[in-house]
Amino acid sequence: MAGVETAERSSGDRxxxxxxxxxxxxxxxxxxxxxxxxxxxxxNTLTWIDNQPPDAVVFPQSTEDVQKAVRxxxxxxxxxxxFGTGTSLEGQVNAPRxxxxxxxxxxxxxxxxxxxxxxxxxxxxxxxxxxxxxxHDQGVFFPIxxxxxxxxxxxxxxxxSGTNAVRYxxxxxxxxxxxxxxxxxxxxxxxxxxxxxxAGYDLTRLLVGSEGTLGIITExxxxxxxxxxxxxxxxxPFPSVExxxxxxxxxxxxxIPVARIELLDALQVRAVNLYSKLALPETxxxxxxxxxxxxxxxxxxxxxxxxxxxxxxxxxEWATRPEDRTRLWEARHHAALSSKALRPGxxxxxxxxxxxxxxxxxxxxxxxxxxxxxxxxxxxxxxxxDGNFHLTLLVDMADADxxxxxxxxxxxxxxxxxxxxxxxxxxxxxxxxxxxxxxxxHGEPALAAMRAVKRALDPLDILNPGKIVALG
Amino acid sequence: MAGVETAERSSGDRxxxxxxxxxxxxxxxxxxxxxxxxxxxxxNTLTWIDNQPPDAVVFPQSTEDVQKAVRxxxxxxxxxxxFGTGTSLEGQVNAPRxxxxxxxxxxxxxxxxxxxxxxxxxxxxxxxxxxxxxxHDQGVFFPIxxxxxxxxxxxxxxxxSGTNAVRYxxxxxxxxxxxxxxxxxxxxxxxxxxxxxxAGYDLTRLLVGSEGTLGIITExxxxxxxxxxxxxxxxxPFPSVExxxxxxxxxxxxxIPVARIELLDALQVRAVNLYSKLALPETxxxxxxxxxxxxxxxxxxxxxxxxxxxxxxxxxEWATRPEDRTRLWEARHHAALSSKALRPGxxxxxxxxxxxxxxxxxxxxxxxxxxxxxxxxxxxxxxxxDGNFHLTLLVDMADADxxxxxxxxxxxxxxxxxxxxxxxxxxxxxxxxxxxxxxxxHGEPALAAMRAVKRALDPLDILNPGKIVALG
Numbered sequence: 001m002a003g004v005e006t007a008e009r010s011s012g013d014r015x016x017x018x019x020x021x022x023x024x025x026x027x028x029x030x031x032x033x034x035x036x037x038x039x040x041x042x043x044n045t046l047t048w049i050d051n052q053p054p055d056a057v058v059f060p061q062s063t064e065d066v067q068k069a070v071r072x073x074x075x076x077x078x079x080x081x082x083f084g085t086g087t088s089l090e091g092q093v094n095a096p097r098x099x100x101x102x103x104x105x106x107x108x109x110x111x112x113x114x115x116x117x118x119x120x121x122x123x124x125x126x127x128x129x130x131x132x133x134x135x136h137d138q139g140v141f142f143p144i145x146x147x148x149x150x151x152x153x154x155x156x157x158x159x160x161s162g163t164n165a166v167r168y169x170x171x172x173x174x175x176x177x178x179x180x181x182x183x184x185x186x187x188x189x190x191x192x193x194x195x196x197x198x199a200g201y202d203l204t205r206l207l208v209g210s211e212g213t214l215g216i217i218t219e220x221x222x223x224x225x226x227x228x229x230x231x232x233x234x235x236x237p238f239p240s241v242e243x244x245x246x247x248x249x250x251x252x253x254x255x256i257p258v259a260r261i262e263l264l265d266a267l268q269v270r271a272v273n274l275y276s277k278l279a280l281p282e283t284x285x286x287x288x289x290x291x292x293x294x295x296x297x298x299x300x301x302x303x304x305x306x307x308x309x310x311x312x313x314x315x316x317e318w319a320t321r322p323e324d325r326t327r328l329w330e331a332r333h334h335a336a337l338s339s340k341a342l343r344p345g346x347x348x349x350x351x352x353x354x355x356x357x358x359x360x361x362x363x364x365x366x367x368x369x370x371x372x373x374x375x376x377x378x379x380x381x382x383x384x385x386d387g388n389f390h391l392t393l394l395v396d397m398a399d400a401d402x403x404x405x406x407x408x409x410x411x412x413x414x415x416x417x418x419x420x421x422x423x424x425x426x427x428x429x430x431x432x433x434x435x436x437x438x439x440x441x442h443g444e445p446a447l448a449a450m451r452a453v454k455r456a457l458d459p460l461d462i463l464n465p466g467k468i469v470a471l472g
Numbered sequence: 473m474a475g476v477e478t479a480e481r482s483s484g485d486r487x488x489x490x491x492x493x494x495x496x497x498x499x500x501x502x503x504x505x506x507x508x509x510x511x512x513x514x515x516n517t518l519t520w521i522d523n524q525p526p527d528a529v530v531f532p533q534s535t536e537d538v539q540k541a542v543r544x545x546x547x548x549x550x551x552x553x554x555f556g557t558g559t560s561l562e563g564q565v566n567a568p569r570x571x572x573x574x575x576x577x578x579x580x581x582x583x584x585x586x587x588x589x590x591x592x593x594x595x596x597x598x599x600x601x602x603x604x605x606x607x608h609d610q611g612v613f614f615p616i617x618x619x620x621x622x623x624x625x626x627x628x629x630x631x632x633s634g635t636n637a638v639r640y641x642x643x644x645x646x647x648x649x650x651x652x653x654x655x656x657x658x659x660x661x662x663x664x665x666x667x668x669x670x671a672g673y674d675l676t677r678l679l680v681g682s683e684g685t686l687g688i689i690t691e692x693x694x695x696x697x698x699x700x701x702x703x704x705x706x707x708x709p710f711p712s713v714e715x716x717x718x719x720x721x722x723x724x725x726x727x728i729p730v731a732r733i734e735l736l737d738a739l740q741v742r743a744v745n746l747y748s749k750l751a752l753p754e755t756x757x758x759x760x761x762x763x764x765x766x767x768x769x770x771x772x773x774x775x776x777x778x779x780x781x782x783x784x785x786x787x788x789e790w791a792t793r794p795e796d797r798t799r800l801w802e803a804r805h806h807a808a809l810s811s812k813a814l815r816p817g818x819x820x821x822x823x824x825x826x827x828x829x830x831x832x833x834x835x836x837x838x839x840x841x842x843x844x845x846x847x848x849x850x851x852x853x854x855x856x857x858d859g860n861f862h863l864t865l866l867v868d869m870a871d872a873d874x875x876x877x878x879x880x881x882x883x884x885x886x887x888x889x890x891x892x893x894x895x896x897x898x899x900x901x902x903x904x905x906x907x908x909x910x911x912x913x914h915g916e917p918a919l920a921a922m923r924a925v926k927r928a929l930d931p932l933d934i935l936n937p938g939k940i941v942a943l944g
Contacts, residue, residue: 116721116830117859139725159670170668172677173645188917194826195858196642197895198631198681200902200910200940201922205644205677209670226727249588253611255698255764257729292727293775299767354666358588386667387589423669430672438672445660449929450673456928457921468672 009098016076017098021056023072024100031059042101043094044086047349047433048397054081054095061106063179063187063218070216071185073100074462081464082212084154085127089350090431092158092211096466102216104153111219115140118224119176119193124153124217140224143168146427147333153217158429159209163332166252166385167259167291168225170427172208179219180207183458193221206453211429212464214457228291232301233325236288237281237314241265241368244284245361247311248384252357254307256300260289261385262332265368267342268379275338276331281314286384287332289325335381339392343377346394351410353417354388354426363420364389370412374405388426430468438469481570488548489570493528495544496572503531514573515566516558519821519905520869526553526567533578535651535659535690542688543657545572546934553936554684556626557599561822562903564630564683568938574688576625583691587612590696591648591665596625596689612696615640618899619805625689630901631681635804638724638857639731639763640697642899644680651691652679655930665693678925683901684936686929700763704773705797707752707759709786713737713840716756717833719783720856724829726779728772732761733857734804737840739814740851747810748803753786758856759804761797807853811864815849818866823882825889826860826898835892836861842884846877860898902940910941
């Protein structure tokens with residue numbers, strides 16, 4: 001397992017941090033916590049990156065609380081790291097230089113729901129399941145579903161997406177506006193509730209995906225969708241990963257507005273069978289879901305079934321009853337977790353890349369070959385409608401040789417995706433884990449532009465420093 | 473009509489510009505033009521903002537040409553203004569400090585079409601009609617349609633949208649990546665061809681809508697859509713603007729994936745009748761269009777017709793034959809032009825705002841009342857599915873009192889939109905015309921952030937200076 005590392009600092013820095021913590025304690029009372037266990041929880045990372053705990057954790061209850069904490073930290077040049085539910089996958093919440101973690105657990109209110117406008121205004125700590133439970137009676141929902149029951153603030157900060165991004169887009173498409181505490185403690189609102197605007201630079205999209213390095217989100221205005229009249233889901237086995245990908249390409253090209261289209265490779269299906277006590281055929285499969293009117297969903301399903309047959313798809317299993325659909329999608333959602341069943345006790349390292357869909361089959365097949373040649377175990381699931389797929393590496397961290405082989409595999413995975421005009425991460429984000437790939441992906445001028453923007457908005461480098469771009 | 477203004481400069485600045493022009497002449501030969509007529513064309517503005525011509529116009533043929541021109545200008549601190557087709561509406565291409573206009577007319581190649589991936593790579597000078605003509609045989613199209621046959625570079629730079637944004641989104645949703653010449657002459661690519669990415673700050677969206685103030689677009693990767701199997705369009709008269717808006721809200725809320733839903737007020741319908749020799753009932757109307765399968769389009773049309781009836785919609789006129797649809801939409805597209813028929817010889821000033829859809833009826837009705845009370849003539853068209861609407865003011869520019877009343881009307885229009893949590897511009901952009909509203913809309917911290925970003929990427933303030941945010 002990953003080790004715990006304490007930030008290395010000069011005694012001057014140490015003193016500054018202690019002074020800040022003393023002042024925070026006065027302000028926040030028992031909403032400031034410094035116990036080691038809590039600090040380590042707030043540096044949660046599901047990779048092999050070391051756990052780097054912050055010096056303290058504060059639980060703000062308002063934008064003003066966040067302003068106070070940021071101003072104190074800024075004055076002493078102490079890092080501030082926003083924390084949602086800690087489900088990010090690339091070390092986004094680690095504190096390599098120590099500092100104060102702001103845990104948004106208590107800022108989880110729904111401030112307004114405007115069903116007519118299909119939007120809502122919320123605090124960042126609410127999770128997507130909590131939000132959707134609240135919205136359900138009003139006939140609307142927030143569609144982005146990354147699997148984990150993440151906080152909306154964290155989802156925006158990492159520009160996450162998930163299974164139904166193919167239809168509803170990613171967080172960049174579903175955040176209308178943000179309220180943000182800047183590095184100087186001022187509060188900025190990035191946009192109004194209008195559905196579109198050309199009024200100046202797109203600060204909303206600049207903040208979405210910035211992982212807390214440009215500002216700290218304290219309020220979100222989200223775009224909602226109407227709950228579809230009908231939903232139909234199903235799964236279909238295919239003779240090969242390539243057949244799955246070809247069927248997906250034709251589905252997208254035909255304009256079938258599929259809401260989810262998910263690939264599971266044979267190994268992943270075996271894991272799901274083990275974990276969820278199912279007896280699915282252990283061959284590559286597509287899980288699909290359609291949203292629309294009753295007639296529309298029926299038509300989409302038929303058209304998809306035709307396409308599936310064309311590529312050798314086997315007998316289709318449909319689930320139209322909500323409880324059957326839930327079971328089917330729970331199997332898919334537990335893919336990562338279920339992978340553990342393949343190798344109890346192994347450490348899980350999840351990673352993702354995204355390529356143009358025409359290169360997807362090639363990319364997945366080459367990756368599977370690489371996994372085999374590397375003598376590793378790594379089932380694959382993919383949001384294939386977007387060309388995005390995940391590897392769940394199952395690694396024995398005590399075996400140095402295996403760890404080295406796994407790390408090399410990930411390097412080659414990113415190289416492969418970049419060579420195909422893809423990206424080193426479709427939805428997990430950069431954090432600490434993928435910083436090293438950004439130059440190869442974007443080139444130095446773009447990286448210089450990112451650093452310039454970071455410096456412009458956070459000149460003291462106190463907002464989640466050492467993530468995305470390092471100012472050195 | 474608007475006057476012509478020459479940039480005021482010191483003799484030192486004058487010399488610097490002349491030296492740059494001499495060097496550009498050596499580089500570009502007859503692709504450098506300094507005639508007054510051509511310069512004035514390149515400061516085209518359809519508002520009452522004065523025509524402020526650049527000192528010279530260059531016609532680049534490659535990214536390298538743009539780099540050369542920018543480097544020369546940067547060294548002498550001479551402004552550089554990107555120019556597409558000059559159809560922007562807020563003085564975006566004006567040259568208040570003189571400088572060099574880069575006209576992308578000759579950079580209009582299609583570099584690649586990836587039909588399987590639903591994307592294409594193009595140069596910025598190609599117009600949307602040229603692009604769609606080329607794409608047609610491959611079963612794909614680029615959906616954004618601002619009315620004018622604008623260049624794609626300009627459309628991205630102004631974050632434009634138009635009639636079918638309600639279904640397909642705006643330019644921010646349909647640009648996958650940009651190649652950009654930065655203020656220092658370096659070339660940056662903002663993203664790869666993958667459909668989504670979480671790899672760092674969203675430079676693509678930062679550049680889209682930046683109106684040439686942060687970088688000069690020399691290549692675009694666009695997201696394409698499949699040409700729908702069936703398209704059906706129609707128009708329906710309503711008893712009031714409010715009824716039109718109510719029907720629109722219910723249509724959107726019901727999840728009917730309407731491709732276009734356009735409001736014309738009674739005065740606009742009269743203008744269309746006069747201009748296009750039609751005999752439509754002169755009452756508020758909705759023009760709608762549905763895209764999908766044959767069955768899907770039929771179902772959408774029926775559902776919409778039901779909703780229309782609920783709000784007193786009159787007899788529906790459908791057009792399923794392409795030629796009828798074209799005529800119907802040409803009438804809509806020529807709305808601005810047709811307005812001239814209401815008052816031959818008048819000057820046209822087009823403006824737009826956007827509000828949450830629940831406030832739309834109220835906003836349009838109050839605006840109509842204000843127009844009447846101001847003794848002005850201004851038909852209204854709206855992309856009402858997005859809460860976005862346009863005023864086409866018909867002004868006698870020789871009548872100072874009328875001009876003053878018109879300017880006051882526009883001030884109140886923006887105030888009204890902002891009071892309703894809307895934006896001062898849904899799609900026309902800021903240019904020079906709407907700079908004064910940005911602080912009221914976004915607040916000083918957001919404006920300071922925009923200035924900081926501008927300074928970070930263009931420290932010498934040479935890229936389209938005096939637009940969006942002024943560095944002073």
